[in-house]
Amino acid sequence: MNLSHPLRGATMARCRGLLDPALRDAVSVLDPWWGRMAAFALGRSDTDGGPRGEADGFGGSSGDGGKGVRPAIALLSAEAVGAPAESALPGAVAVELVHAFSLAHDDIIDRDELRRHRAALWKAYGVGPALLTGDALLALAVGQLAGRPEAMPYLSAALIELVQGQSADMAFESRPWKGPGEVGIDEYAEMAAGKTGGLLGAAAAAGVALGGAPELADAMWAMGRDLGVAFQIVDDMLGIWGDPRVTGKPIYSDLRRDKKTLPVLAALADGGSAARELSALLAAGATDEESVRHAAHLVEEAGGREKAQALADRYVESALGVIDEHLPDAGELRALCDSLVHRVN
Amino acid sequence: MNLSHPLRGATMARCRGLLDPALRDAVSVLDPWWGRMAAFALGRSDTDGGPRGEADGFGGSSGDGGKGVRPAIALLSAEAVGAPAESALPGAVAVELVHAFSLAHDDIIDRDELRRHRAALWKAYGVGPALLTGDALLALAVGQLAGRPEAMPYLSAALIELVQGQSADMAFESRPWKGPGEVGIDEYAEMAAGKTGGLLGAAAAAGVALGGAPELADAMWAMGRDLGVAFQIVDDMLGIWGDPRVTGKPIYSDLRRDKKTLPVLAALADGGSAARELSALLAAGATDEESVRHAAHLVEEAGGREKAQALADRYVESALGVIDEHLPDAGELRALCDSLVHRVN
Numbered sequence: 001m002n003l004s005h006p007l008r009g010a011t012m013a014r015c016r017g018l019l020d021p022a023l024r025d026a027v028s029v030l031d032p033w034w035g036r037m038a039a040f041a042l043g044r045s046d047t048d049g050g051p052r053g054e055a056d057g058f059g060g061s062s063g064d065g066g067k068g069v070r071p072a073i074a075l076l077s078a079e080a081v082g083a084p085a086e087s088a089l090p091g092a093v094a095v096e097l098v099h100a101f102s103l104a105h106d107d108i109i110d111r112d113e114l115r116r117h118r119a120a121l122w123k124a125y126g127v128g129p130a131l132l133t134g135d136a137l138l139a140l141a142v143g144q145l146a147g148r149p150e151a152m153p154y155l156s157a158a159l160i161e162l163v164q165g166q167s168a169d170m171a172f173e174s175r176p177w178k179g180p181g182e183v184g185i186d187e188y189a190e191m192a193a194g195k196t197g198g199l200l201g202a203a204a205a206a207g208v209a210l211g212g213a214p215e216l217a218d219a220m221w222a223m224g225r226d227l228g229v230a231f232q233i234v235d236d237m238l239g240i241w242g243d244p245r246v247t248g249k250p251i252y253s254d255l256r257r258d259k260k261t262l263p264v265l266a267a268l269a270d271g272g273s274a275a276r277e278l279s280a281l282l283a284a285g286a287t288d289e290e291s292v293r294h295a296a297h298l299v300e301e302a303g304g305r306e307k308a309q310a311l312a313d314r315y316v317e318s319a320l321g322v323i324d325e326h327l328p329d330a331g332e333l334r335a336l337c338d339s340l341v342h343r344v345n
Numbered sequence: 346m347n348l349s350h351p352l353r354g355a356t357m358a359r360c361r362g363l364l365d366p367a368l369r370d371a372v373s374v375l376d377p378w379w380g381r382m383a384a385f386a387l388g389r390s391d392t393d394g395g396p397r398g399e400a401d402g403f404g405g406s407s408g409d410g411g412k413g414v415r416p417a418i419a420l421l422s423a424e425a426v427g428a429p430a431e432s433a434l435p436g437a438v439a440v441e442l443v444h445a446f447s448l449a450h451d452d453i454i455d456r457d458e459l460r461r462h463r464a465a466l467w468k469a470y471g472v473g474p475a476l477l478t479g480d481a482l483l484a485l486a487v488g489q490l491a492g493r494p495e496a497m498p499y500l501s502a503a504l505i506e507l508v509q510g511q512s513a514d515m516a517f518e519s520r521p522w523k524g525p526g527e528v529g530i531d532e533y534a535e536m537a538a539g540k541t542g543g544l545l546g547a548a549a550a551a552g553v554a555l556g557g558a559p560e561l562a563d564a565m566w567a568m569g570r571d572l573g574v575a576f577q578i579v580d581d582m583l584g585i586w587g588d589p590r591v592t593g594k595p596i597y598s599d600l601r602r603d604k605k606t607l608p609v610l611a612a613l614a615d616g617g618s619a620a621r622e623l624s625a626l627l628a629a630g631a632t633d634e635e636s637v638r639h640a641a642h643l644v645e646e647a648g649g650r651e652k653a654q655a656l657a658d659r660y661v662e663s664a665l666g667v668i669d670e671h672l673p674d675a676g677e678l679r680a681l682c683d684s685l686v687h688r689v690n
Contacts, residue, residue, distance in 0.1 A: 029509075031516075034512050108476060109473035109477060127454075135483075135504075135507075136508040138483065138504075139501070139504035142487055142501045143501045146494070146502075147498050153492050155491070156484070156488045159484035160374065160488055163480045164374075164375070166480075167379050
């Protein structure tokens with residue numbers, strides 16, 4: 001998945017081996033038809049219910065660097081406080097279910113037709129069933145931690161942050177690129193910390209809490225939120241400069257829909273001639289192939305790519321700083337978090 | 346709201362007085378635009394954000410007999426075990442938020458354009474925002490009880506039952522009225538216990554648990570599920586014989602969309618000549634005004650209305666039996682539960 005982090009593949013495979021049976025078990029309470037949709041939403045099966053390609057359709061070389069990362073963070077966080085990874089399984093299952101819930105609903109909201117190289121859930125089964133499957137995944141996630149008050153508040157906080165971040169992200173789309181009402185980089189960071197960071201924070205916090213160190217949960221929650229900002233920035237970069245065959249989503253789709261991604265915001269903040277040209281191009285509405293390609297070029301010329309990577313690096317350093325301070329021996333967890341921000345290379 | 350239960354109005358008003366500030370507080374963490382949609386989903390404001398008619402748009406003489414019932418059950422259940430009603434407020438707020446969440450999503454799924462005499466949330470604000478507002482309401486609900494392990498598992502179980510019941514209800518629509526694959530009355534009861542009963546059960550269980558009597562929570566959970574079946578049957582009856590000016594939803598809409606409601610299932614099970622004519626009419630697809638009106642007439646002729654009321658009575662008696670056994674002095678709670686099944690008279 002990431003050649004610069006050879007350890008990560010083994011770590012992820014080990015975590016998946018723990019997660020998969022527990023996840024399957026969690027989803028098994030659903031009626032068969034809904035269970036199939038849930039499995040599809042989790043990237044575990046095709047529409048016919050059969051397993052997907054390698055490793056039961058889970059993991060594999062996908063551009064979704066987030067796949068399986070949240071549960072792995074939960075499991076490794078438990079190990080980092082000296083507990084068996086298994087102790088964090090309810091948290092790991094919960095965050096993976098919430099992640100699948102959010103993808104299922106996001107794709108309906110954004111009308112995205114593709115997810116993980118295939119039809120989005122709503123495209124495959126219809127809006128109503130996809131919406132309800134998302135709700136089911138969320139309900140099952142809550143069920144995992146309902147009786148665990150040391151971990152449940154973090155999952156709950158992540159849910160609220162998730163919808164707040166997603167709401168902000170959606171509201172940003174109708175705000176201008178430049179001028180009064182423009183989206184500031186601080187606002188972006190807050191949105192990303194919620195939309196992407198909350199669940200990473202819940203994974204880490206639930207991991208240490210379930211592992212017997214609830215006193216570290218607040219710090220790990222903050223760690224996850226910083227990591228989330230970095231993760232989101234890298235996702236934004238992949239949306240512009242990533243290989244669509246790897247990311248599985250159409251190139252420039254964020255640009256086309258005026259999504260306020262960090263590289264573009266950073267480029268516009270530059271103020272130079274490329275930034276001015278970019279601003280004019282975006283204001284005119286860059287939707288055709290040539291315009292968006294040129295816009296992407298201008299983002300890079302105005303330093304948007306470089307600044308985005310620098311900001312992602314800063315956030316990931318902050319996150320790693322928390323791990324180094326509280327869990328100095330958490331080698332695997334540290335390597336995994338570090339790898340998330342270097343996906344683009 | 347119900348003349349045969351003069352006490353109920355005072356009880357509901359008292360509960361609303363406790364609930365409203367807590368509910369407002371819970372929703373206040375949302376950004377203003379999303380908070381307005383949440384308030385709209387809760388029946389507390391119009392699209393312009395202003396309060397609705399009487400009593401801040403909450404309660405009033407609506408045909409939605411469920412309005413405010415769930416939180417009232419939570420509050421009265423706490424009082425029934427000798428605790429102040431306030432002790433159950435997090436539970437009361439949670440069940441009201443979950444109820445609003447489920448209405449917001451149900452209306453998207455069913456493409457219902459009207460709710461509580463006005464536009465459904467998705468019709469007023471769009472599918473994406475309505476979907477996300479539903480998610481926000483659910484997240485806030487979970488937040489209310491995240492740190493309360495004596496109550497949270499019941500809310501969690503209700504969420505799972507809710508989506509399972511809703512899934513079954515949706516799956517029933519594409520099954521035949523008669524013959525192989527027909528929906529049995531047992532299956533209907535299971536669906537209704539989940540879709541409608543789970544949340545009533547969670548309200549009662551959370552109420553006694555937060556009130557300091559967690560040992561009664563399982564019994565109250567079962568009580569609520571029975572009450573829910575009765576409540577759903579009465580809702581089905583209102584959909585056929587209720588006054589649309591009171592119920593706020595178009596008459597016969599369930600019949601038109603092949604929703605497997607209890608009066609129709611009971612009528613078809615009768616086997617007499619009216620039942621056979623009804624069966625043929627439904628098989629041919631009764632959608633025009635005259636056909637559905639005639640179908641409704643046949644349902645009554647085949648005894649569907651009578652049998653539905655008898656079954657609702659049986660379920661409500663079972664629910665009241667639990668209250669009588671465990672909480673013999675819970676007069677207000679008992680009266681409230683009893684009133685739910687007599688809405689139709």
